[in-house]
Amino acid sequence: VARLIDVAKAAGVSRSTASNVFNTPELVRPKLRQRVEAAARELGYPGPDPKGRLLRAGKFNAIAVVAPADWGVAEALRNPVFELFLRGVGESCDETGANLVIVSDATGGGGIKAALVDGFIFGRIDHLNQVEPARLRRLPFAVVDFDPGPGISSVRVDSRAGAYAAARHLIDLGHRSFGILSFLRSLGPARVHPAGRPRDPEAAGMPTDQEKLRGYSDALAEIGLSIDDVPIVQADPWDREAAQMMLDAAPDATAFLSMGVMHALLFLEEARRRGLVVPRDVSVVGYNDIPDAARSDPPLTTVDGMGVEKGRLAARLVLEGGPPRHHILQPQLILRGSTGSAR
Amino acid sequence: VARLIDVAKAAGVSRSTASNVFNTPELVRPKLRQRVEAAARELGYPGPDPKGRLLRAGKFNAIAVVAPADWGVAEALRNPVFELFLRGVGESCDETGANLVIVSDATGGGGIKAALVDGFIFGRIDHLNQVEPARLRRLPFAVVDFDPGPGISSVRVDSRAGAYAAARHLIDLGHRSFGILSFLRSLGPARVHPAGRPRDPEAAGMPTDQEKLRGYSDALAEIGLSIDDVPIVQADPWDREAAQMMLDAAPDATAFLSMGVMHALLFLEEARRRGLVVPRDVSVVGYNDIPDAARSDPPLTTVDGMGVEKGRLAARLVLEGGPPRHHILQPQLILRGSTGSAR
């Protein structure tokens, strides 16, 4: 394959001049320029090799979203909520013409060490040492849905407030008996936490989910209910069993709080399967808003988790660099048809 | 920032030895190795800089999906069918630990020229010269849903057969009056092609859509119908007007063929809005299968466009390199509830 020096030689000019033809053509006399261009064409030279250019420039014009360690690239693209987030990142990329790299963190930081990007976005971490490889490389990075302290850029949603609003909404409708659908920390089989036992702190998945648990707890406390008395089911987003276990674990509950949107959607299906009419018999409010949530039957009352916005802001933070900054987004309850007055 | 040579000096060894410590530690005497590692830690050396390593190795361990020119990164992540395709690419990436880069082709090949990847997947092209920048770089690449001739790797779906099956299905149900929902070649306002005029070849969007038109035409010809007599509406996937225009343009049709899945789903909604019962009053079959298609009311009869599989195979093709190869996938009709006998 032809290199810059080859076309320079063929055109009888120095490397610098050839380089200029491709990078700052206005600095080169038209005649010389044409000679170089002709030589390039003849040799099939595809333009300066990004490898060399990049070693010099040190810039990749790309940012990475690191996929959760246990997910891989495919799962990241399969999860509708994460996908919303990716789309937000994509929007910021489009603004600056940057490429979007999805790096798998499956190898425990190996991907991050080698990724050819100018910065990182961590979309789902549960421990700060996952960002170490990025910090070591002295590349800008931002963390999402996790409080990294003041020294690291972050975009967070006030999940506690969002969850509080969800629970408060159900309380205001007169509900007094609840069930909670929660996540696991990592992929695995569903687990039930029956009522009446103190909650172990692992009853919610990621830190942001634990915040949600606090939000629910805050609201329940206002009417004298303890979260310890509310059955909780932890399950993967796609787990169809979750809804069944929930309904079995809280047969008398009239109101269900879901930390995810898929859980809530599947719950709607399972409720119908059991002959329950939503929201006449039971109410459910989800968390996060995906297109499906507006199309379900009935449409799902849910919290807008600001996924796209999170992605957009996180990407800006790393694209712009500079000192650490923090965004805290306020989620908003979207009232739709899956919640109604208690019987 | 510390470089390899800095830690080498600090540890009192040569660059090669320091390099070995990070790349082939088993070649270095433990004592020396520890000395180097200590020096690295002390200097905060993050390990070999990918830039340098890469210039040497020439490998990026990443492949690019180039987003359609008029889309950008965000739109690519927003389109559910393209998203299916991306997921397939992601699966192959996970198998080999490669990163997935979404490069925007908005700058007319500029992104491709500079992308730091080992190969390209073109997921949506309508002219072969869009792959020129990749060919010039002498990087492996594959083309999807487009016949590039034998010299270029490709993954295609036999859309003509898929469309034929869709149309034949409706014919077998006794339908004789049709409407077709088609795509535009590039984003824009919807267009109607009334019945009775010869079809201009642009009545479908991408080449693969034109294949679908042929498939419909094949089937219709078998019962003596000309495609020229079938109203066609071209519109963007998200265009809610498409269904309205279709129903207005073909008020007596009982069967509708949609080249996309979103069109079909929106059609279902519009039909209901007009008081039409599907499939009692009208039948519709879509093209491509996304999760929503199974959840719609009624569930959508559609053609499985093999999106994930396409992505997976295309990625393999470029990851493996080698001589050009071709996959032709056979789509399959998925029978669900949106089609029934003609009245």
Add this chain to the structure above:
DNA sequence: CTGAAAGCGCTTACAG
């Protein structure tokens, strides 16, 4: 406007 030179950070035969 043009060219000689240094350098971006690393790895890999090669000789010892």
Add this chain to the structure above:
DNA sequence: CTGAAAGCGCTTACAG
């Protein structure tokens, strides 16, 4: 097992 040297392909002050 260790080190001196060449090279990956390019760009950018700098001097002319």
